[in-house]
Amino acid sequence: MRTWPALLLALMVAAVVAALPAATALDGDPGGGPGGGPGGSSPPSPPADTPVPAVGRTWPVGLRPSVIRGWEPPATTYGRGHRGVDLTAAPGAPVRAVAPGRISFAGRVAGRGVVSVELNGTGDPPLRTTYEPVRATAKKGAEVAAGEVIGVLEPTGSHCPASCLHWGLRRGDAYLDPLSLLPPWLLGRGPSRLLPVIGVPEPEVRAVP
Incomplete structure (x- = not known):
């Protein structure tokens, strides 16, 4: 039979545990797999201004x-969110490495x-891209070039209403925006455009004798 102090302590612990935010299932990188910790606890998200080099090709x-x-x-370290992007793709579509690197999983x-x-060349720890649901055609440890096929999209396992690639x-345990890897011209923002210079006189054109 529990004494009153022990019972009170148990109630206090239960209240603290109930107040903690629930960890969500990983969006974009399964726990216990490619870089995730055992048990699948969600790694934290980084500050919004974390720099990412545009190395994607x-x-x-x-x-x-x-x-x-x-x-x-997510608004909090272990809050709900979408830790990646979902792209339209048909089952069986080839999945390619966006930048050169090494297959880590x-x-x-x-x-x-x-x-x-x-x-x-993305620092220490290096940036790591993850693709799912994908049937791998490249093996762990293989060096791959940008655009090289690393697998094909599987017809099942996607969390999208229709088929998609997640x-x-x-970087380490922190999630980042994958789209930040791509340069503007790949994102469809169009090429850079020169604007007219206002207030600067045009150069004088002299006739050739």
């Missing part, structure tokens, strides 16, 4: 796929095919 699927759902960093996590690529980006 291609979309992971298609030429310019539609973004079904973008990156939505190629296998199945919680029934889903997952491929992760550590990107070359593309994630991490």
Whole structure:
């Protein structure tokens, strides 16, 4: 039989645990797999101004796929959010490395095919892109070039209403926006345009004798 002090302590612990935010299932990188910790606890999201070099040279699927759902960093470290982007793609579509790197994981996590690529020259720890649900065609440890096929999109395992590729980006345990890897011309923002200079006189044109 519990004494009153022990019972009171148990009630206080239960109240504290209930007040903690619930950890959500990983969006964009399954826990216990490619870089995730055992048990699948969600890594924190970084500050919004975390710099990401635009090293991407291609979309992971298609030429310019539609973004079904973008990156939505959670308001709190372990809050709900969308830790990656969902891109339209048909089952069987080739999935490509967006930048050169090394395959750090190629296998199945919680029934889903997952491929992760550590990107070359992106610091320590390096940036790591993750793609799912993907049946890997490249093996762990293989060096891949930008645009090289690393797998094919599986018909099942997607959390989208229709078929899609979930593309994630991490540095260490912090999630980042994968679209920040791509330069503006790949994102469809158009090329840079020169604006007219106002207030500067035009150079004098002299006739050639």
